[in-house]
Amino acid sequence: xxxxxxxxxxxGLALHSLRAAEGKPLLLxxxxxxxxxxxxxxxxxxxxxxxxxxxxxGHGASTVPVGGGYSAEILMxxxxxxxxxxxxxxxxxxxxxxxxxxxxxxxxxxLVRGAVLCDGPGLWGGASGPTxxxxxxxxxxxxxxDPYALLELSRDLRPRDYASLFARLAIExxxxxxxxxxxxxxxxxxxxxxxxxxxxxxxxxxSALAAYATLA
Amino acid sequence: xxxxHLPTYPGxxxxxxxxxxxxxxxxxxVHEWGSERDDPLFLVHGGFDFARTYSEFAPRLARAGWxxxxxxxRGHGDSDHAALYGWDADIRDALSVMxxxxxxxxxxxxxxxxxALMIQLAxxxxxxxxxxxxxxxxxxxxxxxxxxxxxxxxxxxxDITGWLDHRRTTAESVRRPGSLxxxxxxxxxxxxxxxxxxxxxxxxxxxxxxxDGWRWKLDPSMRFGGFGPWRPEWTASRMPGLGMPFLxxxxxxxxxxxxxxxxxxxxxxxxNGGRLEVLERTGHFVHxxxxxxxxxxVLGFLGGAR
Numbered sequence: 001x002x003x004x005x006x007x008x009x010x011x012g013l014a015l016h017s018l019r020a021a022e023g024k025p026l027l028l029x030x031x032x033x034x035x036x037x038x039x040x041x042x043x044x045x046x047x048x049x050x051x052x053x054x055x056x057x058g059h060g061a062s063t064v065p066v067g068g069g070y071s072a073e074i075l076m077x078x079x080x081x082x083x084x085x086x087x088x089x090x091x092x093x094x095x096x097x098x099x100x101x102x103x104x105x106x107x108x109x110x111l112v113r114g115a116v117l118c119d120g121p122g123l124w125g126g127a128s129g130p131t132x133x134x135x136x137x138x139x140x141x142x143x144x145x146d147p148y149a150l151l152e153l154s155r156d157l158r159p160r161d162y163a164s165l166f167a168r169l170a171i172e173x174x175x176x177x178x179x180x181x182x183x184x185x186x187x188x189x190x191x192x193x194x195x196x197x198x199x200x201x202x203x204x205x206x207s208a209l210a211a212y213a214t215l216a
Numbered sequence: 217x218x219x220x221h222l223p224t225y226p227g228x229x230x231x232x233x234x235x236x237x238x239x240x241x242x243x244x245x246v247h248e249w250g251s252e253r254d255d256p257l258f259l260v261h262g263g264f265d266f267a268r269t270y271s272e273f274a275p276r277l278a279r280a281g282w283x284x285x286x287x288x289x290r291g292h293g294d295s296d297h298a299a300l301y302g303w304d305a306d307i308r309d310a311l312s313v314m315x316x317x318x319x320x321x322x323x324x325x326x327x328x329x330x331x332a333l334m335i336q337l338a339x340x341x342x343x344x345x346x347x348x349x350x351x352x353x354x355x356x357x358x359x360x361x362x363x364x365x366x367x368x369x370x371x372x373x374x375d376i377t378g379w380l381d382h383r384r385t386t387a388e389s390v391r392r393p394g395s396l397x398x399x400x401x402x403x404x405x406x407x408x409x410x411x412x413x414x415x416x417x418x419x420x421x422x423x424x425x426x427x428d429g430w431r432w433k434l435d436p437s438m439r440f441g442g443f444g445p446w447r448p449e450w451t452a453s454r455m456p457g458l459g460m461p462f463l464x465x466x467x468x469x470x471x472x473x474x475x476x477x478x479x480x481x482x483x484x485x486x487x488n489g490g491r492l493e494v495l496e497r498t499g500h501f502v503h504x505x506x507x508x509x510x511x512x513x514v515l516g517f518l519g520g521a522r
Contacts, residue, residue, distance in 0.1 A: 007387045008383065008387070009299060009383060009386040009387055009437050010297075010298075010299040010387070010437070011299050011300075057299075057300070063299065065298065065299030065300045066240065066241040066242045066296075066298065066299065067239060067240060067241065067242040067290070067298060067300075067305060067308075067309070068300065068302070068304070068305050068308070069290075069298060069299070069300025069301050069302040069304075069305035070300060070302065071302050071444065073379075073443075073444055074300055074302075076380075077379075077380055077383040080380045080383065080384065081383075081384070084384060106373075106376070107373075107376045107377060107380055108377075108380070129450065130450040130453055130454065132339050132340050132454075133340060134340045134341055135304060135307050135308045135311055135337070135340060135341070136308075137239075137240075137308055137311070137312055138240075139240060142241075152302070152304055152305075156445070157445045157446065158445060159445050159447075162445045165369060165372060168369060169369065169372075169373050169376075172369075173373070
């Protein structure tokens with residue numbers, strides 16, 4: 001395994017190459033509080049091309065910023081930094097990585113050649129509307145996973161129509177018939193809304209990867 | 217040009233004290249007007265502004281017997297540029313600064329985004345507020361609500377890709393240098409109602425002079441506008457439940473940095489006993505256009521001179 005550090009604003013992001021190969025890359029996005037795997041997961045072993053994995057800001061070998069400020073959108077921009085380096089690829093996301101996979105699939109529909117949304121930590125996120133949540137200040141040493149990442153990303157707001165918007169952007173602009181595959185078994189409200197969009201399919205991870213591997 | 221020849225502005229005063237607070241590694245610049253022996257009153261600036269935009273307004277409150285405390289939010293003014301910016305982080309920084317000075321309820325005045333931030337903090341942590349004043353910081357449903365669905369989707373797509381494209385360039389971006397006059401004129405595009413003399417003065421306190429010209433201190437990685445799950449009307453939904461005395465002040469003239477909210481949208485959301493004052497022929501920066509009138513309203517609301 002090799003690691004390359006990508007620069008996203010003032011953050012260094014660790015992009016791990018789990019398997020070098022010719023062909024279309026597969027990018028893995030981990031769950032909240034996790035980090036990239038060190039080997040290709042069994043469920044992705046049949047992927048014919050290179051396999052890479054990104055540590056989000058504040059996770060794994062990536063930079064821990066001072067004072068938090070996390071959002072799913074910032075993690076989407078982390079994923080975009082990986083897309084800038086890797087080029088068009090299929091993405092598999094776990095937990096919050098699944099939500100980020102949805103966002104980047106809608107935001108960069110020409111670069112994401114299939115998005116697979118899987119169960120994992122951070123899949124639920126926070127409420128779908130305003131809350132009276134308080135704002136604890138954490139005086140903990142900087143480490144990964146960053147406690148502020150765990151705090152802020154576990155309560156980021158995920159309105160159903162906001163999630164639907166990204167699904168629609170992927171469906172309308174990717175040129176793929178089925179750009180989003182839901183392999184997760186859990187159904188937070190945002191994911192329910194995504195599944196309701198025509199062009200989003202429910203299928204196991206291996207089936208989704210087999211379908212996306214055939215895309216040009 | 218020697219500093220003594222830098223533009224000044226009538227009524228604008230430098231803070232009595234300026235210092236930094238370390239928030240676990242993030243340096244926040246604090247500016248104070250008035251005596252340290254007086255009770256604290258907090259001023260919260262808006263997005264893309266900085267504490268010293270209160271240079272005219274704060275001294276008026278200080279002369280009435282308040283220790284007026286304002287700070288530059290992360291990435292603004294003299295505070296550190298951060299790796300990440302976010303609504304919750306701004307609120308957390310705010311309560312850390314407030315806690316640094318007092319744990320007792322204090323009056324808090326917020327302008328624009330600072331006003332909206334403080335409505336959320338007042339809802340989440342009401343024990344920090346004796347009074348809440350909101351200066352044209354009452355977001356309302358976006359004007360784009362009437363657009364057709366496909367058009368709104370297209371605009372969002374454009375916002376999102378624009379933001380991501382910007383993020384791709386932020387690692388090395390620096391603000392464009394210019395003469396003091398050029399920076400004042402650039403700012404006037406966003407502050408069209410404010411006198412050029414004021415904007416020239418703002419350059420002297422909100423920009424730094426490098427070898428190749430003046431640059432706004434604002435972090436170049438920040439970008440005006442944006443997108444996200446947050447809805448402006450959520451702020452309004454917190455208003456009716458606020459328990460502390462509430463005063464809203466807004467102008468009746470719309471301009472680029474304002475929310476475009478109408479008084480009739482605000483009145484139904486006022487908390488019990490809350491009051492809204494609308495200043496005629498006044499824009500978004502009510503406290504800069506009419507510092508005497510707004511200070512008088514605020515001091516009356518707080519119970520007069522101390």
